[in-house]
Amino acid sequence: MDGDRAGELSADYAAARPRLVRVAYAILGSMSEAEDVVSDCWFKLVRADRRSRVQDVEGWSLVVVAREAMDVLRSARVRRETYPGPWLPEPVLSPMEDPADRVTLDESVSFALLVVLESLTPAERTAWVLHDLFGMTFEDVAATVGRSPAAVRQLAARARRHVSQGAPRIDVDRDQHRQVVERFLAAAAGGDLRALVAMLDPAAVLTSDGGGKANAARRPVRGAEQVARFMLGVMDRMEPGHVLTPMAVNGALGVAVYDHGRIDTVVSFTVSGGLLHRIDFIRTPDKLR
Structure with missing residues (x-):
């Protein structure tokens, strides 16, 4: 060459x-x-x-x-x-002061969507990502995954049903998402259990991924009051060297927790209809580069 x-x-x-x-x-x-x-x-x-x-x-x-x-x-x-405990995707972080048009990761690949995609088979996930997210024709997807176009259509249709059933609306306005998360964090910092519960969907879930290398809940926490109490417990355990920093997690407001200058935890929030549906703690060091 x-x-x-x-x-x-x-x-x-x-x-x-x-x-x-x-x-x-x-x-x-x-x-x-x-x-x-x-x-x-x-x-x-x-x-x-x-x-x-x-x-x-x-x-x-x-x-x-x-x-x-x-x-x-x-x-x-x-x-x-x-995997020891729940497995969560690896987050993509960027400073919140970056304007929206400088976020390098396509917003369609939100953290909430990645969590839902874990329920798909590899073939379903690949077909759905290539066709629904990135606009490839079924013929091109078929050539890529080694299936017929008809088979790829079926894969994408099954994936689409799983995604629609498994995720709340993920195309939430960025400003609404920010407002809900900021109010929730303020209530958590103030120890206001009632306010926290009011901002959580009754079926809210909190998941923590420690990968066996960091302390984390081994099972998801479910229900608005249980999630709210878990959050208050987390705030109570914050130590002087811990600093909470607003951070864009896959393009949406989240939080990075620093322990004496080293990133320790990333928290992603899923908002829909003005309520928090998911809170995900990523604590596995390998995912926090």
Whole structure:
């Protein structure tokens, strides 16, 4: 490969890379694994281009990334079956002062959506992500996942039903989400149990992912009053070295807890209809890079 072609290929891949990472992340729920898949794709692209010039770098790479992400997810599912306690996706963090148009992760890949996608099979998840999130045709998705277009339609339809049943509305206005979370955090800081319960859906759930490496609830906490009391307990256990910092978690207001300057916990909130439906604590150190 001559220098001009190497530079051209590198530039084309760099332009495609943000979308490739979003696709892999939506399929895997792990940014670190998504970045590994996309990095591996680059080497495959170089080798393929040496054999025969790749005309559509993004299209070629998207197929390779989606296939490898689906394979990685299959093996990851086996590991997650023996995971100590609940498994939550790896959050993507950015400062809240960033304007909305600078959030690098597509808002459609919200944390709440990633949690729901865990209920899908790898094939269902890949078909739904590629078609419903990223607008690929069923024919292109079929070529990617190695199924017929009719089979892919069925996979996407089943996934769509699971997503609609498993998630509250996730297209909440950013300002409404912020207002609800800010009021909830203020009530928690003030120890106001009644106010907390009033802001929680009666069927609210709180999940904590410690991965066996950090203290965490081994089972989800369910019900508005139980979740509210758990939150007050967390606030009571805050130590002088702990600092709560507002942070965009997958594009929506959440909280990062720092312990003497080191990130210790990330909290994601799912808001719908003016109420909190989910609160997720991510405490596994490997997910808090």
